[in-house]
Amino acid sequence: MKTYNEIKLAQELIRFPTIKTEDRGIMKFLSKKLSAIGFRCTIIKSKGTGPKPALNLYARYGKSKPHIMYLGHTDVVANLNNWKLPPFKAVVSKGYLNGRGAQDMKGGIACWISAVSNFIKNNKFNGSISIIISADEETTGYGCPAVMKYLRKKSEKIDFSLVGEPSSNKSVGDEIRIGRRGSMNGVITVYGKSGHSAFYGSYINPCTALAKIIAKLKSSPLDNGTKYMPPSNLEFTKMNVDNLSENVVPQSASAKFNVRFNTKYKSSALKKKLNKIINAVAKKQKCKTKIEYKVSGEAFYTEPNKDIHMVKKVVKKVTKLTPKLNCRGGTSDSRFLGSIPRLELGLRNNSIHQVNERTSISDLKKLTLIYTKILDNYFK
Known part of the structure; x- marks a missing residue:
């Protein structure tokens, strides 16, 4: 039975320039590696950023329960x-693996596959291990939903999932994500009545109304947060007034915003709350509004269960640190897993998305050991 070294495998993965949803042969490469240690691999297509479809991978070892799944991109x-x-x-x-994806998240994938290859070689166990690798977590986000749709059709049941996003902060394992806040973008367009600024009373200024709407939204706390999530927060990110003349009141004004919201809200309820605030101010200013929303993901979290507590104990045993459970960060493919109990545990995130991304060799080895111990304990 083959086993894989996490350093060598991470290097091989980084050498595929998989920007956006470009495959460059990486899914075929991973399928070959996983097939060699007994996985059944399936390539699942989804919409890509270009003319070609994105290629996503689902691989499974075993047919029985319990079933643990790893999610990566x-x-x-x-x-x-x-x-x-x-x-x-x-x-x-100098003790570091340098390259795009070293932390986010080809390094983490290599650690998991290395841990799995050693675990399968050295253990007889009842249960299943599967891997989902999506092609577009950083862009379109169609890959993971396509794989989940395939699994529902096959009636595959996953008991627990480990998402390999770089969740660690100052050292590997110091933080574990058990959920993520929701994210929603919005555009407010306010319509007034244009006119010459010298003739007060002949116009209705949408800029004034928009300013008051922004002030009201920023001064209205949405909630007080939850045990694992901070208060929901709304930030305006762009304002626009299409007006070429300084002495003419424009017909309309618009602003874009983003809300990061916790599990006290579903996006539908949050929309209603924001609409009520916006429309109340607009009515006082005698303006009409158009409000558009786009939801990137709903808020979710897994109540700490036996598997999460087990992972905490494993991390503490390996690192001598007690990991903090939280829901920090932006969105991830974890939002597409529905009701599957899950957590996110991966490498540090101190250089992700930056120039000169890198991860230390010691971090890769430590994460591989953590993953191996998780498998040992999960299938006890």
């Missing part, structure tokens, strides 16, 4: 200029 962000070392050469230097 092979796509990386661009930001490729001014690197000290080539971003796709995967150079090991």
Whole structure:
């Protein structure tokens, strides 16, 4: 039975320049590696960023319960200029593996596959191990839902999932994500009545109304937070007034905003609350509004269960640290897993999306050991 070294495998993965949803042969490569240790692999297509479909991977070892699944992604962000070392050469230097995806998250995938290959070689166990690798976590987000749709059709049941996003902060394992806040973007367009600014009373200024709406939204706390999530927060990110003349009141004004919300809200309820605030101010200003929303993901979390407590104990035993459970960060593919109990545990995130992304060799080895111990304990 083959086993894989996490350093070598991470280097091999980084050398595939998988920007956006470009495959470059990486799913075929992973399928070959996983098939060699007994996995049944299926490539599942989804919508890509270009004319070609994105390729996603589902691989499973075993047929019985319990069933643990690992979720990762092979796509990386661009930001490729001014690197000290080539971003796709995967150079090991001075104790670090350098390259785009070293932390986010090809390094984590390599650690998991290395841990699984050693576990399968050295253990006879009852249960199943599966892996989902999506091609577009950083972009479109269609890959993981496509795989989940495939699994529902096959009536596959997953008992617990470990998401390999780089959740760690100052050292590997110091933080574990047990959920994520929801994210929703919005556009408010306020319609007034244009006119010459010298003739007060002949116009209705949408800029004034928009300013009051912004002030009201920013001064109205949405909630007080939850045990694991901070208070929901709304931030305006862009304002626009299409007006070429300084002495003319415009017909309309607009603003864009983003809300990061906790599990006290579903996006539908949050929309109603925001609409009520916006429309109340607009009515007083005698303006009409158009409000558009786009939901990137709902808020979710897994109540700490026996598996999460087990992972905490494993991390503490390996690192001598007690990991903090939280729901920090933006969105991830974890939001597509529905009711599957899950957590996120991966490498540190101190250089993700940055120029000169890298991870220490010691971090890779430590995470591989953590993953191996998790498998040992899960299948006891």
